[in-house]
Amino acid sequence: MSLSNPSDQTxxxxxxxxxxxxxxxxxxxxxxxxxxxxxxxxxxxxxxxxYPINPSYPEIHGLRCYPxxxxxxxxxxxxxxxxxxxxxxxxxxxxAAAGVGNVVVVSSGFAVEGGQQALLQEQITAIARRTxxxxxxxxxxxxxxxISRIAATFSPATDPASESKISAVSPRIAVVAQSGGIxxxxxxxxxxxxxxxxxxxxxxxxxxLTIADFVHYLADDGDTAAIxxxxxxxxxxxxxxxxxxxxAHRGKPIVAIKVGxxxxxxxxxxxxxxxxxxxxxxxxxxxxxxxxxxAHDPDEALAIAAAFTxxxxxxxxRVGIVTTAGGAGTLLxxxxxxxxxxxxxxxQSTQQSxxxxxxxxxxxxxxxxxxxxxxxxxxxxxxxxxxYDGDEVDLIIVALSLSAEKRVSLDLExxxxxxxxxxxxxxxxxxxxPSRLAQRSLxxxxxxxFPSLKNLASAAAAIAVAGARQRLSQQRLxxxxxxxxxxxxxxxxxx
Numbered sequence: 001m002s003l004s005n006p007s008d009q010t011x012x013x014x015x016x017x018x019x020x021x022x023x024x025x026x027x028x029x030x031x032x033x034x035x036x037x038x039x040x041x042x043x044x045x046x047x048x049x050x051y052p053i054n055p056s057y058p059e060i061h062g063l064r065c066y067p068x069x070x071x072x073x074x075x076x077x078x079x080x081x082x083x084x085x086x087x088x089x090x091x092x093x094x095x096a097a098a099g100v101g102n103v104v105v106v107s108s109g110f111a112v113e114g115g116q117q118a119l120l121q122e123q124i125t126a127i128a129r130r131t132x133x134x135x136x137x138x139x140x141x142x143x144x145x146x147i148s149r150i151a152a153t154f155s156p157a158t159d160p161a162s163e164s165k166i167s168a169v170s171p172r173i174a175v176v177a178q179s180g181g182i183x184x185x186x187x188x189x190x191x192x193x194x195x196x197x198x199x200x201x202x203x204x205x206x207x208x209l210t211i212a213d214f215v216h217y218l219a220d221d222g223d224t225a226a227i228x229x230x231x232x233x234x235x236x237x238x239x240x241x242x243x244x245x246x247x248a249h250r251g252k253p254i255v256a257i258k259v260g261x262x263x264x265x266x267x268x269x270x271x272x273x274x275x276x277x278x279x280x281x282x283x284x285x286x287x288x289x290x291x292x293x294x295a296h297d298p299d300e301a302l303a304i305a306a307a308f309t310x311x312x313x314x315x316x317x318r319v320g321i322v323t324t325a326g327g328a329g330t331l332l333x334x335x336x337x338x339x340x341x342x343x344x345x346x347x348q349s350t351q352q353s354x355x356x357x358x359x360x361x362x363x364x365x366x367x368x369x370x371x372x373x374x375x376x377x378x379x380x381x382x383x384x385x386x387x388y389d390g391d392e393v394d395l396i397i398v399a400l401s402l403s404a405e406k407r408v409s410l411d412l413e414x415x416x417x418x419x420x421x422x423x424x425x426x427x428x429x430x431x432x433x434p435s436r437l438a439q440r441s442l443x444x445x446x447x448x449x450f451p452s453l454k455n456l457a458s459a460a461a462a463i464a465v466a467g468a469r470q471r472l473s474q475q476r477l478x479x480x481x482x483x484x485x486x487x488x489x490x491x492x493x494x495x
Contacts, residue, residue, distance in 0.1 A: 006134055006209065011217040014102040014134065015145055015199060018077035019048035021152065022069050022100070024091050025083035026052030028060045033106065034082045036154035037142070038063075043159060044151040051076065069098045076100045080142060080152055085109040088138065089123040096131035104152055105137030110205055121207050128208040140204030141180020144187070146197050147172075147223055153202070157184040164191040166440045170448070171225030171309045172198035176214045180204065182230045182257075182298065190302050194443030195309070198223040212240035215254070219247035226308045228301055229256040229292075237286065244290035248473075253308040253466060254292045257301050258283050291469065293462050303455035304462045306448040311425035313467035317341045319460065320393030321367035322383050324375060324409065328399035328431040329367030331453055336397070339457040341464060343367065346392055357382045366393075372401075372409075381414045388424050394467075395425050395460060402430040402438035402449055416445040425463055429456050 021041065027034040038060065041050055052060045055067040066072050069079060069091075079100045081091055085107050095103055110121035121138065128135045136143070142153030151158040173195060177183025180202035187200045198221065201214050211229060216239070218224045227247060234240045247254055261280040287294055295301035319341050323329040333343045346354075346366045354364035357379040363369040368387075374380040380398075387396050400409050419426060428442065430449040442449055450456035 006213055006217075008217055008220055010102070010134055011209075011214065013077055014136070015143060015201070015217075016148055016150070018102070018150060018152075020051065020075065020077045021046070021048060022051040022053050022066075022072065022076045022079045022095075024053040024069065024079055024081045024095075026054050026057075026060055026065065028057065033154045036156075037080055037082060037106070037152070040151040040153060040155070040158050043161075044149040046150060047148075048077075053079075069094050069100060072098070077102065078152065079103045080106060081137075082106040082154075085117060085120055085138070089120060089127065092124060092127045092133070092135070096127060096133045100133060103133060103135045103137075104140055104142050105135060105204070105207075106140060106142060106154070107137070108139045110138050110207075121205060124207040135208040136201075137204040138207060141184065141202040143199060143201040144184070145199055146187075153180075153184070153200075155180065155184040155200075157188045157200075162188075164188075164194075166192065166194045166436070166443050169444060169446050170194070170196050170306070172196045172223055173226045173228050173305050173309055174199040174201070174218045174221065174224040175228045175230075176201045176203065176211050176218070177230035178203050178206070178211065178232045179230055186228060186230065186298055186302065189298060190305070193302065193306065194439055194448055195302065195306055206235055210235050210239070212236050212243050215240065215247060216243035219243060219250050219252055224252065226252055226305050227254045228305050229254060230298075231256055231258045232260055234283075234286075241286075241290050244292055248291040248469075253305075253462075254290075255295055255301050255304045255308070255462075256287055256292045257295050257298065258287065293465070295458070299452060300455045300458050303450055303452065303459040306450070307425075307427065307459035307463050308466070310446055310448050311427065311463060312422055313470055314394045314425055314460075314464040315467055316394035317464045318344050318393045318395070320346075320387040320396045321399065322380070322387065322396065323367055323369055323399035324372050324380065324401065325399065325431060326363065326367075326369045328429065329363075329369055331431075332397060332399055332429060332456075333367055335453045335457040336460060339461040341395075341457070341460060344392065350386065350390060350392060353386055354383050357386070367399075375409050378411065378414075381411050381418075384415070384426065385418060388418055388421075388426070393424075395427070395464065397427045397429055397456070397460065399429045399431055400449075401432045402428075402434040403432035405435045405437055408438050408441050412441055412445060415447075419445060419447060427456065427460060429453070 025034045026038050029035040030039045051072045052065040057065040079095045109117045144158045175186050183202045351364040358370045359373050362371045428449045430451045434449040
């Protein structure tokens with residue numbers, strides 16, 4: 001359980017302002033976890049000083065190696081500990097005695113193994129309590145500050161050579177995960193879609209610092225616009241509730257993947273980070289009361305986060321669909337209605353305006369089938385603008401084929417003009433797999449292409465619910481409004 005609430009300055013020193021980093025257990029072997037940590041720090045061009053700590057080597061990759069932290073002879077902002085579990089408490093005592101402010105413990109085992117290993121984790125908690133040194137982990141995969149390029153991790157996702165080349169311009173998302181692998185996979189998958197990130201933070205067994213501590217910090221972080229969580233459990237619910245409400249008041253949505261919904265999932269969570277996953281409906285109710293949007297899997301979570309960071313919340317649940325293929329419009333209609341949204345029939349006057357822009361073999365009812373011909377005639381963007389300027393729909397979804405490698409089926413400059421006005425959210429459904437050209441071109445104007453109907457529907461419902469919450473919060477400023485306890489929240493629940 002987390003100790004006293006760390007100040008923002010403490011976590012800023014851990015995540016952003018560290019200028020001296022010691023790697024306890026550093027190794028010259030880049031293929032090992034201990035060697036990869038030093039490698040990722042140097043490959044990301046860490047601008048501070050690095051101090052390998054290992055009595056077995058006089059130097060590693062040109063850096064002097066020290067037998068212990070005290071031998072460095074200067075203050076260490078952050079120590080990354082990657083040694084056998086049984087040696088961790090003694091190493092932490094050395095760090096505390098040397099005045100180290102923050103520690104990430106990568107070493108595995110501890111509470112998940114029970115017995116003497118669990119006692120080792122209790123020692124870590126006791127050291128943090130007694131010394132005031134803040135500890136992330138054990139069994140963590142470290143963190144990555146993508147702005148300052150501090151890669152305090154062994155994850156290959158932070159290797160600049162492997163990062164997505166899509167130029168994302170969307171506001172940044174922070175990932176906080178109790179699973180290191182999933183946390184960095186969210187980063188990698190999101191970057192491939194054109195999303196932008198501020199931090200990836202993995203918390204492991206949470207002997208000291210917990211998810212709640214980091215959410216509290218990120219709520220005030222100027223580089224973070226939304227927070228994406230992977231949770232097996234919440235060890236300090238009241239602190240988490242306060243942090244989530246703080247984020248809501250700062251206008252920062254939180255999307256959470258809460259696992260452990262099945263008996264098998266609960267067993268896996270306990271074996272992974274010694275987490276008690278708990279009763280799923282109770283957790284669902286808790287997160288909804290905190291204003292947290294729940295997702296069932298990483299792809300759905302990323303889709304919702306993409307919507308939150310690229311478009312504004314909806315003024316209502318009415319969706320206008322503009323498609324170049326009639327079948328895509330039908331699929332979208334069914335998925336959106338199933339998610340609790342509405343696809344209203346357009347007024348005759350609006351339909352007549354649209355008919356002047358599209359071929360006679362299209363449809364102006366809603367979904368609006370402009371046909372592929374409208375891509376070339378300009379009718380596609382004109383129709384989108386017609387719905388954008390009117391008051392019959394609150395959200396527009398455009399369904400396109402985006403598979404071509406040499407062109408994008410959209411007048412990007414005209415579309416950018418609408419997007420930049422930010423008067424009404426517009427989402428794009430790619431009914432073909434989007435090409436890299438399409439993804440890159442759209443990302444450059446702050447737009448994400450959604451290739452999954454299910455995830456797009458979840459994202460659309462989430463921004464509709466967010467809009468309803470915003471309207472209600474104007475009347476109830478102290479906390480997100482109470483809502484009915486159900487596994488999935490429909491936009492209709494808050495209208």
